[in-house]
Amino acid sequence: MASAGAEPARRAAEGWAERLLAGEKRALARLITLIEERDPAASDVLRLLHPRVGQAHVVGVTGAAGAGKSTLITALARELRARGPSVAVLAVDPSSPLTGGALLGDRIRLGDLSTDPGLFFRSFASRGHLGGLSRAVADAVRAVDAAGYQAVLVETVGAGQSEVEVSELAHTTLVVLAPNLGDDVQAAKAGLLEVADVFAVNKADLPGARETAGEIRAMLGLGPARPWTPPVVELSARTGEGVAGLLEALERHRDFLVASGRWGEKLRRSAAHQLRDLLGEELLRAALARLEAEGSWQAWVEAVARRERDPYTLSEELARRLLAGATGRPRGEGEARGL
Amino acid sequence: MAIRQQAPGQGPQAESRPEAEGGLRKPRFLTRSEMEVPAFVRPEQLAEEGFDYERDLGDPGEYPFTRGIHPTMYRGRLWTMREFAGFGDAAATNRRFHYLLEQGQTGLSVAFDFPTLLGYDSDAPVAEGEVGRMGVAVDTLADMERLFEGIPLDRVSTSMTINGPAMILFAMYLALARKRGIPFDRLNGTIQNDILKEYTAQKTYIFPIRPSLKIITDIMAYASEEVPRWNTISISGYHIREAGATAVQELAFTLADGFTYVEEGIKAGLDVDRFAPRLSFFWDIHLNFFEEIAKIRAARRIWAREMRERFGARNPRSWTMRFHSQTAGVSLTAQQPEVNIVRTAFEALAAVLAGTQSLHTNSFDEALALPTEEAVRLALRTQQVIAEEIGVADTVDPLAGSYYVEWLTNRMERAAYDYFRRIEAVGGVVAGIEKGFFQREIADAAYRQQLRLQSGEEVVVGVNKYVLEEEQPPRILRIDPAVEREQVERLRRVRAERDPRAVAEALERLERTAREGGNLMPALVEAASVYASEGEMADALRSVYGVYREEPVF
Amino acid sequence: MTRPLRVLVAKPGLDRHDRGAKVIARALRDAGMEVIYTGLHQTPAEIVAAAVQEDVDLVGLSILSGAHMTLVPRVIQGLREAGAGDIPVVVGGIIPPEDAEELKKAGVLEVFGPGSSTEAIVDFVRREIGGRVNALG
Incomplete structure (x- = not known):
């Protein structure tokens, strides 16, 4: 410690x-x-x-529950290993909001991959706070990247705001869809269009897959021309059909990032993001430590609670003074401390 | 479960007036399927449901066969007493077979070890530590020869509990018959060969679902021509129940599996009346006495109706739900194991009152290990007492007309149809397996039952009530670790002594047949005849069909 | 800080009875633990790989095939070779008392026989494993 x-x-x-x-x-x-x-x-x-850190190709995998993300990730890992690159998989599943417990079963699909020296698989439970988790997953991505894994596949919990966070974390965001998933997925498609670099339409052996792929292509065709048009790959993760094609699409996207200078841009963005996070945390920690050492923290809290000060002005004021090296004391300190 | 609420003053709940009687010993009375049990049932309740003897029961041996499939039942012939046996190597199991036949058993039932059940040879790395442990190890025809030494294949019926590699073991049995010069049409027996319940409950699958169903239609087509007295599928509720299902789930899921095989057969172009008479069932008979009997009576009625009305079968033999029963393995306890003798006796009685065609009674020590000879003998004697001492085999379906039994039979039937609708809604049995529907329903039921056990709502004598502080463990059967080594050596000798070219050609032909989609059975019988091993045949098919991996469902 | 315990529930060997393993997995989850479930037919090497990569606090083996005397020592040996010999192992299933003794001598923390209540198992895990702290190195 x-x-x-x-x-x-x-x-x-x-x-x-x-x-x-x-x-x-x-x-x-x-x-x-x-x-x-x-x-x-x-x-x-x-x-x-x-x-x-910074060598691995990080692929974020998102999509609605039931689209077959886990099965697809296993199929991708298998295909990657067959071609050579080492793979780390970080799979996130929800914790029970009531008990905090979780049942993590994604390893079941690994089979013989489980003992492959070139594969690392880790299951995460969301532990009730998706925001906090994304920070942990981001650091875990850095850890497996540093450990030398060449491809990192990050799976998220269901669909929702989390795909935006995934796109912060990943070089390539893979959105997984399947036919007949229902209306909420229909509604989410528009949002997914914003973040997707590659679309996979899973369960291509089921009726409706072709139509789903067609719809996505049509929606992609509507917007303004872009430097990278997300490919839409139809496949069946269960049979393995089309998985090789998906892998090629992911690799093309990586090549595009490198060739267009966006890979470096992503690295800078991610550095800025991380630095901002850590700096914020560090500043907060230092500020609180200082206020507590001075014994004024409790008094400020009381002043706000009693409605003698408003927290908006006070926080700005404290930040200014802390950075200038002086924190001062709240007015009416004596009364506040007297309690 | 839809239990119709009774109006005050008419229903059983109202009649029992708990307050007036000073309270009941339990807040609710449930069957193992979580159905509320009424204090008693009145004739009007059956009348309200339009109970009609001719339509709902019929005489024994008559459509819809609710009362039994034969007019005379056990007055003509007793059920087949069949104790499941297999341990160690083929010679040890062969000795047990002879012992059981000498003790009055009337049919054989083979239990294979795990490597055999999963299509691996005894020398496969995954087989280590498992050879001969939970059943007999069979690798090649040479083991089959020793397993059935001195047993006339044309005069006993042999049941083989085998699923994933059923076609391979069936082929070995046929190769043995051919070697002994016994025509296939004189062979009598059953292979379990019920692959659908493997995916939901028992898990001894090898291949993905689609090719597995194709193999089953191959067997049905081949056997209906070549081995006409062979039961090609034993559609099994047993393992579904043992995995934690309720009686209702066992009833509904098993019948739904049965309908799926019939659909597959019809889709493959077979005449339903050619193969349906060779379909039989296998049920778990658990402890809730009347519920188990009602389950079987409902099963007979549903099967008859669906086969006639939905699938258009015209042969009355296609309508009859023939079945084997086994007393519930999960009801056995490791604590105070001698109490298991009593449990098994009541379960066996329920099976007989429900009209079983054959019966396995568990041995009291089976919660601890494979049974000893003494324990198996006692299990068999239990059946003999029911058959010959207590008079229940002298009249047919004595429980018919019991208000409660008929009421409960109707409830079971209705609950099964509720499940059929839900299975339909998820897209049928295969889609239901792929979506984890059955697995989830079973896991949920198992967990609820565990909670009832822990709360003490469900009593298990000697486990959560009437517990003994100190128990003397009984003597159990132990498998000598040398069995594995010797079996592996035997397999290597067979490999060294057989004709390698014939084996290579046979395996090549098997693989080609699989690739081209032809019927596998002739190629399998050829390969078995030249001593190709089970693992070699399974591998040839794995290379074409791939393997099944389960989805996580809790 | 307090955190959920992580437990691996694994089924070594070829037996296919996963009812007990699944019931235990659910009970541990409902007691607030993170349960990694491996599925059926796991080899000792696969179980070791899962225990290491998932960095669990406890490995629970459910085994009803009778192969426990072969498979359980393999898992323990494998954990040691992977530098994870400190992860405790418990076994549930049909284990004769004399085998249970031998397994405990070989390093198994506890053996749970048939009829063990999930409550007793949850209590055991909390009591024996709950105090484990992280340390560098």
């Missing part, structure tokens, strides 16, 4: 990073656990891994 002293913690983190970079799956898996728990030790390892 970080609190155990800076030097031993640094040495432990170095040892850990070394094992991880040497391909030890246990070290990678343990790191992801600490990331999920927001343990400070995770940052100690992640800072050492930072130079190694």
